[in-house]
Amino acid sequence: MTLASREAPYGSWKSPITADMIATQTLSLGEVAVDGDDVYWLEVRPGERGRHALVRRTADGAVSDILPIPGEGRPAYSSRSLVYGHGGGSFAVSEGLVVFVNHSSTGTHPDQRLYRVNPGRTPVPLTPDTGGKHRYGDLSIDRSRNRVLCVREDWRNLKDGQPRISLVAVDIDGQKQTVLMEGRDFYSSPVLSPNGRRLAWLAWDYPCMPWDGCELWVADVDEDGKLLHPRLVAGGSTESIFQPEWSPQGELYFVSDRNNWWNLYRLQGRSVVxxxxxxxxxxxxxxxxxMSTYAFISPRHVVCAFNELGQWKLGRLDVVLGQFAELPTPFTDISQVRGGFATAYFVGGGPEQPASVVRLDMESGKPQVLKASSRLPEELTPYLSRCEPLHFPTTELGEAHAWYYPPTHPDFTAPSGEKPPLLIMNHGGPTASASTKLDWAIQYFTSRGFAVVDVNYRGSTGYGREYRLSLYGNWGVMDVDDCANAALRLVQEGKADAKRLVARGNGSGGYTTLSLLAFRDILRCGTSAGGIANLETLTEHSDKFEAHYVDQVLGPLPESKQLLQDRSPCFHIDNIKRSPILFIQGRQDVQAPQRETEEMVRKLRANGVPAAVMLVDGEPYGPRINADIKKALEAELSFYSRVMGLALADTLEPVALEPAPSEPPRR
Incomplete structure (x- = not known):
């Protein structure tokens, strides 16, 4: 706040952080791979309708697209896997050879074939066109046998309505595919030892999710590439294994939560140490x-990311001496950790750092941003709200966690005694967590005078296995309790106005928002973007990966039919007596279908509760293209303004709320 600060009510401050800036200057950064001195990464570009562009940076600093730029007469290649519905591992690179999964549509279906590509050349398919019935992911290259190892999802050969999964090898110079392992519901993480003689992978079966329990397997590989003597070395239905990785000397490392925390282990003979x-x-x-959280940067040193109390950090581990040291960086959200010689690469973000592809020189300790997801002009830094940790008591004698963002503006202050409106954010998953990296959507609201609390309710990751699994049986209860109690704690501390509590969420985060509205009477209003309203619909239309997720979190059908209805907000919409709702609805969303949203809106309006619907194209969980991102943010702010009587500095198109809400006093 400056000496010349002007007094204005919370929610009415004029901010240079605009919806147009967020929509047009922000992209998502995905997978990272290292090949010698070159580094590759994915950019998800809203300006190209969400295309996943594959980018390479060479040792001399030259940056170029690997896939042909879409244009007149040229197909729009996009490196994205659809395996398990969530994809990942969509490209691999070795000695300049790039293989990727193409997501672009060829006619009426996504391609999903494997292609090899040389920079500047047209990609060449390695696998036949099956009409999108064969999907590939988790790619790695077996250079000595000239093949790609990967997970294959076969939609031509269904089992109980779900595609069959196998580990396969695809020849790089032909279209031959060899099944290496099959019979399990899921496979992931195929990784070949440095000498090419052993393969490790993960496997698990329904109803487990990989964070519930999975198995680590190892097999010998003969000269022809066949797997011999497969053996289980760690894991089970109550132990989660993550990221098997071979050391340069051929020792197998992996992460396990056998001691309640996902810690690093090594296979030593037949023992896990x-x-x-x-x-x-x-x-x-x-x-x-x-996914990757650690990587070898020398024969004895590992660089690893770790999450402590909900915040990611970076460390360096000497695996011989067992010495570990934290590495000071400005990054608090770290993923896709990869290693080069004495160099680490990762996607990192922080409170004042947009998500970026980063190179970290291990000798100097200096990080170098290779690509940022957005630009942070120096003049916007004073407008950034810095998050503060919030730990608070909740129901069942529990404790939950959150990140609190105070309203922040260098030129405005609120009238004495006024408390700010509080925006409660609910992350998706629900087995996921709130990030502390720079989130422009949060700053969009805090720079206008909103407070924000981003809740890591019980069931979130980052706090150990016991905390993570505590939501099982309690989804729709504990998460709702924790979000409510986070808000009430801030009200008690004088940091929020009890009469102006609002909530927003996407997908399963939208489920928590709708549950807060239907089962707790504390919200002034709420925004649901593709929020799950009917848990039975979710189970009927889940992808393969989540087909039995609700079985774990609540219980299987038909035994748990009544419980699912009891916890589904759409069956209790009549409980909402006074809190308006804005629905951001995807036209193609099958988990939160438009017909169910329209039925909820009809009931709300019949009960005199104002409701509005904003339709967007594309996939579930909110808008993905520039125009829709801008429109959704502005609609949300306009909605809050109209419901709470905020005198906005922005000129926005009013949201069509029906019936019209009673006019609150303008602030």
Whole structure:
């Protein structure tokens, strides 16, 4: 705040952080791979309708697209896997050879074939066109046998309505595919030892999710590439294994939560020995393939990311001496950790650092941003709200966690005694966590005078296995309790206005928002973007990966039919007596279908509760293209303004709320 600060009510401050800036200047960064001195990464570009562009940076600093730029008469290649519905591991590179999974549509279906590509050349398919019935992911290259190892999802050969899964080898110079392993519901993480003689992988079966329990297997590989003597070496239905990785000497490392925390272990003979034990998470919920939290940067040194109390850090481990040291960096959200010689690469973000592809020189300790997801002009830094940890008591004598963002503006202050409106954010998953990296959507609201609380309710990752699994049987109860109690704690501390509590969420985060509205009477209003309203619909339309997720979190059908209805907000919409709702609805969303949203809106309006619907194209969980991102943010702010009587500095198109809400006093 400056000496010349002007007094204005919370929610009315004029901010240079605009929806147009967020929509047009922000992209997502995905998978990272290292090949010698070159580094590759994915960019998800809203300006190209969400295309996944594969980018290479060479040792001399030259950056170029690997896939042909879409244009007149040229197909729009996009490196994205659809395996398990969440994809991952969509490309691999070795000695300049790039193989990727193409997501672009060829006619009425996504391609999903494997292609090899040389920079500047047209990609060449390695696998036949099956009409999208064969999907591939978790790619790695077996250079000595000239083949690609990967997970294959076969939609031509269903089992109980779900595609069959196998580990396969695909010849790089032909279209021959060899099944290496099959028979399990899921496979992931095929990784070949440095000498090419052993293969490790993960496997698990329904109803487990990989963070519930999975198995680590190892097999010998003969000269022809066949697997011999497969053997289980770790894991089970009550132990989660993450990221098997071979050391340069051929020792097998992996992450396990056998001591409640995802810590690093090594296979020594037939024994599993701890490499580093700490009350921190060196792994993460494997929502997608190709995830990585650690990498070897020399024969004896590992660089690893770890999550401590909900915040990611970076460390360096000497696996011989067992010495571990934290590495100071400005990054608090770290993923896709890869190693080069004495060099680490990762995607990192922090409170004042947009998610970026980063190169970290291990000798100097200096990080170098190779690509940022957005630009942070120096003049916007004073407008950034810095998150503060919030730990608070909740129901069942429990404790939950959150990140609190105070309203922040260098030129405005609120009238004495006024408390800010509080925006409660609910992350998706629900087995996931709130990030502390720079989130422009949060800053969009805090720079206008909103407070924000981003809740890591019980069931979130980052706090150990016991905390993570505590939501099982309690989804729709504990998460709702924790979000409510986070808000009430901030009200007690004088940091939020009890009469202006609002909530927003996407997907399963939208489920928590709708549950807060239907089962707790504390919210002034709420925004649901593709929020799950009917848990039976979710179970009927889940992808392969989540087909039995609700079985774990609540219970299987038909035995748990009544419980699912009891916890589904759409069956209790009449409980909402006074809190308006904005629905951001995807036209193609099958888990939160438009017909169910329209039925909820009809009931709300019949009960005199104002409701509005904003339709967007594309996939579930909110808008993906520039125009829809901008429109959704502005609609949300306009909605809050109209419901709470905020005198906005922005000129926005009013949201069509029906019936019209009673006019609150303008602030």
């Amino acid at each position: 701890p490499v580093l034990e700490r009350k921190a998470e060196f792994g993460a919920a494997q929502w997608s393939l190709g």
